[in-house]
Amino acid sequence: MASSDLDYPWSSSTGESFCGSFNIHLEEDNPADILPVLEVPSSSVSSKCNIPKPPSLPSKSCIRIKYSNRLSECSSVPKETKDTWDKLFKEGYGSDVYIITEDKSYILAHSSILSVASPVLGNILQQSKVKNGMRYIKIPGVPYQAAYAFIRFIYSSCYEEDEMKQFVLHLLVLSHSYSVPSLKRVCIYVLEQGWLTKENVIDVLQLARNCDAPRLSFICVHMIIRDFKTISSTEGWKVMKRANPALEQELLECLVEADSRKEDRLKRMEEKKVYLQLHEAMEALLHICRDGCRTIGPRDKVLKGSQVACGFPACKGLETLVRHFSSCKTRVPGGCVHCKRMWQLLELHSRLCNDPDSCKVPLCRHFKEKMQQQAKKDEARWRLLVSKVISAKNSLGPFSGRRSAFL
Numbered sequence: 001m002a003s004s005d006l007d008y009p010w011s012s013s014t015g016e017s018f019c020g021s022f023n024i025h026l027e028e029d030n031p032a033d034i035l036p037v038l039e040v041p042s043s044s045v046s047s048k049c050n051i052p053k054p055p056s057l058p059s060k061s062c063i064r065i066k067y068s069n070r071l072s073e074c075s076s077v078p079k080e081t082k083d084t085w086d087k088l089f090k091e092g093y094g095s096d097v098y099i100i101t102e103d104k105s106y107i108l109a110h111s112s113i114l115s116v117a118s119p120v121l122g123n124i125l126q127q128s129k130v131k132n133g134m135r136y137i138k139i140p141g142v143p144y145q146a147a148y149a150f151i152r153f154i155y156s157s158c159y160e161e162d163e164m165k166q167f168v169l170h171l172l173v174l175s176h177s178y179s180v181p182s183l184k185r186v187c188i189y190v191l192e193q194g195w196l197t198k199e200n201v202i203d204v205l206q207l208a209r210n211c212d213a214p215r216l217s218f219i220c221v222h223m224i225i226r227d228f229k230t231i232s233s234t235e236g237w238k239v240m241k242r243a244n245p246a247l248e249q250e251l252l253e254c255l256v257e258a259d260s261r262k263e264d265r266l267k268r269m270e271e272k273k274v275y276l277q278l279h280e281a282m283e284a285l286l287h288i289c290r291d292g293c294r295t296i297g298p299r300d301k302v303l304k305g306s307q308v309a310c311g312f313p314a315c316k317g318l319e320t321l322v323r324h325f326s327s328c329k330t331r332v333p334g335g336c337v338h339c340k341r342m343w344q345l346l347e348l349h350s351r352l353c354n355d356p357d358s359c360k361v362p363l364c365r366h367f368k369e370k371m372q373q374q375a376k377k378d379e380a381r382w383r384l385l386v387s388k389v390i391s392a393k394n395s396l397g398p399f400s401g402r403r404s405a406f407l
Contacts, residue, residue, distance in 0.1 A: 146170035176211035202236035275392035
């Protein structure tokens with residue numbers, strides 16, 4: 001806590017006015033039972049508030065179905081039109097191009113359609129030689145089935161799911177090399193929807209970078225960082241380490257950066273938790289001094305000693321602290337660690353309180369007057385602490401179940 005090292009010059013006689021404000025039914029205190037108020041389990045939401053439950057999240061299957069239909073819903077081409085173009089491709093009626101594949105097989109096609117669909121193929125066709133009215137071009141480096149699926153998609157945007165999953169990497173390379181963006185989008189979608197595995201993610205990452213697919217590359221990197229230990233032992237990683245050491249270094253740096261971000265996030269969460277506990281302690285202190293709680297409270301309240309659970313999470317620990325403070329023989333600041341904590345809570349309240357004249361928390365006005373005599377360094381630390389507590393309180397939102405009376 002930012003105020004843990006602050007010292008207080010007030011004598012024990014000042015603290016005696018604190019005890020006169022309370023009607024305390026003292027019980028035998030065991031020093032081992034006196035717990036710091038910040039260590040009491042807390043919750044930022046009162047158990048008594050009625051907060052409407054948020055709607056349930058859609059199931060994963062529902063999300064998958066909706067997402068899988070997104071590509072087909074984007075198309076406004078009637079099915080009959082697609083079937084016509086698919087038939088034209090399969091039958092090769094009026095074709096004027098022979099596409100020769102890796103295994104010396106060929107696919108019939110139409111130069112006009114290929115030129116319109118792919119500017120790269122258009123340039124290749126312009127440079128090709130004509131024999132007996134037919135042009136001959138090659139698509140090397142991929143199996144016949146992959147080349148067939150590629151040309152078919154150019155005609156009708158149709159494809160078989162089994163072929164797409166089997167040759168998706170080949171089709172991604174072809175769509176990038178021959179500039180067919182619609183097929184490239186389909187390939188990336190298929191890869192993102194569960195095709196990635198720990199064994200092939202390194203290969204897909206390198207391919208995604210070569211094919212200018214930044215989203216797919218990001219997903220691959222995220223998957224590698226999430227399960228680095230397993231993936232770094234795969235054969236793909238070993239090959240990449242030998243062939244592309246720069247990529248390995250980049251991934252290691254991403255891993256270090258991700259770990260650093262995780263540590264920072266956890267640290268911020270822990271800090272926020274402390275400030276929320278301080279906010280709850282301020283609410284509980286005001287509650288005890290104004291309304292009383294169970295067996296402790298102001299003298300103008302008649303307490304019934306009810307053991308019903310209190311709605312203020314920090315109340316139990318604060319009651320223990322108040323009892324100790326009222327009976328401690330070394331109450332001067334710095335003489336007792338528990339009393340020092342109580343002094344700090346009282347001063348924090350006074351800095352949050354906007355109405356010290358009518359406030360029932362002891363010494364509230366006294367601390368307000370002492371602020372003007374505070375050293376600049378100590379004042380800056382207190383202001384920082386107050387701003388953190390207020391920020392933590394505001395982060396609870398309007399449905400937190402409680403509104404602070406001192407803000």
